[in-house]
């Protein structure tokens with residue numbers, strides 16, 4: 331799979347949004363990973379460890395992965411139902427491949443420590 | 452516009468992100484949209500053909516070129532980890548094929564297709580077919596800007612593929628059950644595979660195929676030519 335390149339994308343995204351001072355206080359990144367994203371959380375954790383070590387950055391930061399179950403939308407019932415046993419259907423029985431969650435692969439939250447000046451007061 | 456909900460002060464504490472900007476595949480999806488736009492401008496039907504390695508993609512494309520190469524202007528992009536072999540096979544039957552060597556990457560990304568398109572003369576082309584890298588996992592997540600995604604599943608692979616790789620079947624419009632000439636020797640149920648695929652994607656079309664015996668190849672070619680015609684009709688409606 332492409333876990334290493336996903337972790338590089340996480341860091342590139344952070345570096346585009348935050349400056350070096352902010353990122354020096356990076357504590358944790360929370361990812362949302364849908365069960366349909368074809369990404370294996372363990373492999374992502376391994377890739378995170380490998381990239382932080384080999385690049386010598388963010389070594390004290392942690393990666394938190396929240397897996398998101400698969401849900402489909404039914405227009406008749408106007409509600410979402412979880413997909414069980416690979417049956418993409420509403421609880422009313424109507425088939426639906428309108429997947430409303432489960433394909434996520436995104437940075438959800440980022441945690442920073444307090445800046446030094448604030449911390450000292 | 453601020454992409455992340457944050458104040459102008461230095462980031463501290465917990466920052467909650469906007470889901471679309473922080474999507475890890477957004478760069479791919481952005482390029483895929485550019486490809487889709489370009490294909491619409493040039494009236495070219497774009498297909499993304501996926502399967503496990505060895506399900507019969509290249510063999511089918513060879514046969515396709517032989518049968519309808521004179522009825523439609525077809526170009527092919529072939530993704531492979533290391534070799535030029537498949538493009539050579541397609542050229543050997545008169546196909547106009549360009550290899551994308553991914554250098555070990557297990558899927559094609561939209562950026563690779565965009566770059567490869569720079570090396571193609573697309574004037575007058577009706578149909579651009581992408582043969583993806585043989586893998587049902589990663590290619591499922593990467594939109595290449597295609598109109599249709601076609602997935603092959605060979606009778607030699609066992610009939611549990613749809614449930615093992617739901618994302619691929621969810622995102623495909625057509626499933627080709629290939630190598631049906633071997634059905635009598637194998638514990639493979641076409642009915643089970645179709646039922647499983649339709650549990651995931653009720654709208655998926657299915658065609659049984661044996662490229663070697665010729666079963667289903669006409670139906671496949673008809674499907675292709677019909678989709679090419681539909682794309683041109685849609686473009687004519689927009690233009691009028």
Ligand SMILES: Nc1nc2c(ncn2[C@@H]2O[C@H](COP(=O)(O)OP(=O)(O)O)[C@@H](O)[C@H]2O)c(=O)[nH]1
Nearest residue numbers: 504505506507508509510511585630661662663
């Ligand atoms: N029995 C049988 N073998 C096939 C058929 N189509 C392809 N093959 C064989 O399957 C192998 C892999 O085919 P290929 O087209 O290279 O698969 P690809 O990796 O998906 O491009 C080759 O040895 C083909 O000769 C078919 O319809 N029936």
Ligand SMILES: [Mg+2]
Nearest residue numbers: 508509537582
């Ligand atoms: Mg091939």
Ligand SMILES: [Zn+2]
Nearest residue numbers: 404407420422
């Ligand atoms: Zn319902």
